[in-house]
Amino acid sequence: MSAIEANSPLQAEEPVVDGGVWGFLYDMPAWGISLVVHVGILLALMSITYVIETQRELEITSTITPEEVRQEEYVIDTEVTEEIGSKSDLNITGPSMAAAQNAGYDNHREEQERIEENIMDVRVQTPVSLPTPNEAEMMESIDLTGTTEHAGGTDGAIDRIVQEIAASLRQRKTLVVWLLDESASMQDRREAVAKRFRGIYQQLGQLDIGADVALRTGIISYGKDVHVLQKEPTGDLDLLMKAVESVQNDPSGLENVFTAVNEALRVYGRERKKMNAEMMLILVTDERGDDYHLLEDTVRRCAREGVKSYCVGNASVFGREKGFVHFKWEADGEQFEGDLPADMGPETVAAEGLQLPFWTASARGLERMSSGYGPYTLSRLCAETGGVFFLAEDGNRRKWDPTIMRQYTPDYRPLKDYQQQLSTNAAKAALVNAAKQTLLDGDDIPVPRLWFQANDDNILRRQITEAQKPLATMDYYVKELQKILEVGEKDRDKLDSDRWRASYDLAMGRVLAMRVRAFGYNAMLAEMKSNPKSFEQAGNNRWILQPAEDVNAGATVRRLHKKATEYLTRVISEHPGTPWAFLASVELGDPLGWEWKESKMQIAANDMNGNNANRPQFSPEEERERQDRRRREEKKRASQPKL
Template sequence: DVAKLKETLTAIETDDSGIERVFAAVIASVEEFQNYRRPDPRTREPRRNVMLIVLSDEAGDDVAQADEAVKLCRRNEVPVFVIGVPAPFGRQETYVKYVDPDPQFDQTPQRAIVHQGPETLYPERIRLRFSGSRDFDDVPIDSGFGPYALTRLCYESGGIYFTVHPDRNLQRAVKWGETSESAAYFKYFFDPEVMKRYRPDYVSTEEYQRRIKSSRLRTALVRAAQMSWVASMENPHLRFVKRSDAELAQELTEAQKIAAKVEPPIQMIYQTLQLGESDRQREYSPRWQAGFDLAMGRTLATKVRTEAYNVMLAQAKQGMAFKDGKNNTWVLRPSDDASDAGSLLKNLSDKAREYLNRVIDEHPGTPWSMLAAAELKDPLGWKWAETFTDLDPPAQGGGNNNNNPAPPPRDDQLQMLQRRPTRPIPRL
């Protein structure tokens, strides 16, 4: 009865708390209707078939009850079908385009944080920022799967998790302005057919932990992914004017402090991942292969860029002669060749490319491949170039030179009066 179904759904009251106890709701529903699954004394068959259909736009705030929900559904043979959102790749939170539902308030779209991931029980993506554009750090991308606990509930109960998104586009990037109201923003989506072979392990928490502990590779990746965000060098100093030997040396020393601050946490991630390298050839799961190779490749690339920067500055402090006597400025430029920083870093740069290219070659059309390609866009090494800087440039004119007067300032106070009031974004 479609009309009755619509009436029932419309009658559901809005909960402004923002807390979603989806697993508690599943448990309560199965307990209420499990009598229908008891055998009929005459036929010895269950009296009715029962299924649950869940509509949810988040991962649920009571994930701790997922194991209980799975056991109850399996014991009573009640499949669960969820119509829900895709999880962001390797992240717990993403944001939706929120517009205040009351037209009396400002209708400007805002970014509201929501809990829709991750797609795995534990994060498997290291939190290492890109050295160039931070686009992939701050912009969520589709994981190809739903939130882990809800998807596992469907999988283990014999149901299906249907990922639904109004802006899904497999052909190009999606802009924030194209995102539908109340929908989560994903810049990139991936073909479900391609992602099938990368399905996470939908097993109990105990079994998931056992599988991780049985593999040094998986243990290393999960531990590395749980570390705090590590920033790469942000806006490193690349131009050094030689006014005197002492001033140049001081400027180079100050620049080295940027690398010195970043190197220890990068080294910690690298050492953690190294513990899993010996199990790389034994790993059979495409998902874990792609995750580990991407993590190791990105960590090595960031390590080489950072340490090579430090080495090049140290070389300059030892003294370098300009080829052209009129030049007075050293410029450090990115280079695809890291050999100027020494054979050790050159070998590590080759190893980084090997890992990243393997991800691209073996896992095309996946989030891992996209991130590996983004990492390779930034050169791993550095080279010195020389140029001239005018130390006594002509003064800039400051007069008005009879130009037209500047327009009067806008009446900001009037603009504020015309604006609708704003209010805090509620918990969604």
């Protein structure tokens, strides 16, 4: 060992501890050190236990039960909620309520993700999320409230209402209020309800759901005024029957349905609270209601108070305000019947269909084609409150596939949302403006004359001149419609639903097609007037204009023809199996050009005094019958009641 190593302090001396913690431990006996170690272990174990409990507490707070997951996935999922207003006929929640739910859902989800990111421990197994049901599964498991339902007439609607009442009674006590339209046209339907009324409540009493003590009913009728016929809710069938059968016809032609709904809420609201009951309103009517300006306030009030509204009503005419009700009436001891106009639509906020006539005989009567939906006003009331609009009468002979039509359900969002859409999309605004114009003046658009007597050139020219007069006015009118619709073409590709796209394209296609027909029609008349054609077959004395492929006009009209065909063809290809495609196919069913066809007709000869020598001579009895028919027609028109 070297001298240096021998004298090194590291080798020659014991380590020195200068006090402090280490000095304390150095001097501590063995049992003390053992105590310190065990206390440290206990503290460590306590720390571990505390962390685990804290994590569990947070995890439990953010856990969602399977039932809640299913409910939230259906009610507030963004995609489904958007379909409620404009594309789907589910309408489980009101669109305005769904919008509020969407806003809350986004915030909740963001907060939940933040919490999970901060506290999730990789040692804890993450729960498996429940799969979102597809549309078919939801259709099978979800009650289709808020829809328009084809119930199979008044009896079918009543049967469905019994089911709705029974479903409510299984949950809690129920107060049902019937609101009966006093219109004369509703007499048959009211009688049908009255005949079924006793059976309704007897059927409910047999379901073992406590209907005898849990169900109470009130009765209201309405027309120009509102009449509370059974003010004290009761389960006494005799009193209810007496009230229903006491409804009188109101000749005013007014149906203040929303005034009646608000009166029902006022009259029966206190009793409902006393019963702690569910409240259901059942409207029986055939029109939209004349006081529809009260719609928004009524919807908000019903939704706020949790009152469901159901309606037994008629389908709206496709894209139009006016519909028709077949009615029988008496005037001065005589019986009459006929189709009378009634305010039955439209199925959307504003009419979105053009009231333009078809020029071919095969297409007559399409102005009465049903939309398959109830009027917007009552359908919205039902949709927002979770009820159902039952179609008791649908005059549509054509039936559309409900699976296809689900994508074309009217938008039942509030009026302000509809107005916002019109202000932000020129195509929507143009369509509504054009439809409004035809609503005001559509009845003035003539169907052109297609045949002309031609046994004499002067007679032929006079008839052509008379036929050209209304055509000039009509062409100007249709040209103005074209200008209105063309303003919206720039936003056509921004239309956000199949219904809007189909409606706009059909409107533009029909307007352009009508202009092409009018141009060609006028050109054919002008040519015939200036240079009458000769008949090829002897004895023929009449010219008939019939559709043909050749468009007899200039380059401008040919461009219109091409554009009209493109629009109408697009409707047919993009919206198959819908009313829009059907009407487009009808428009294109006949070519847009014209050609002359000769034929023969019976023409009465005049004597030297200008009298018709070949006029049929009637016996006095026959002449009286003819005059009586004319008198009855005049009286029928004059005595038509207001519906």
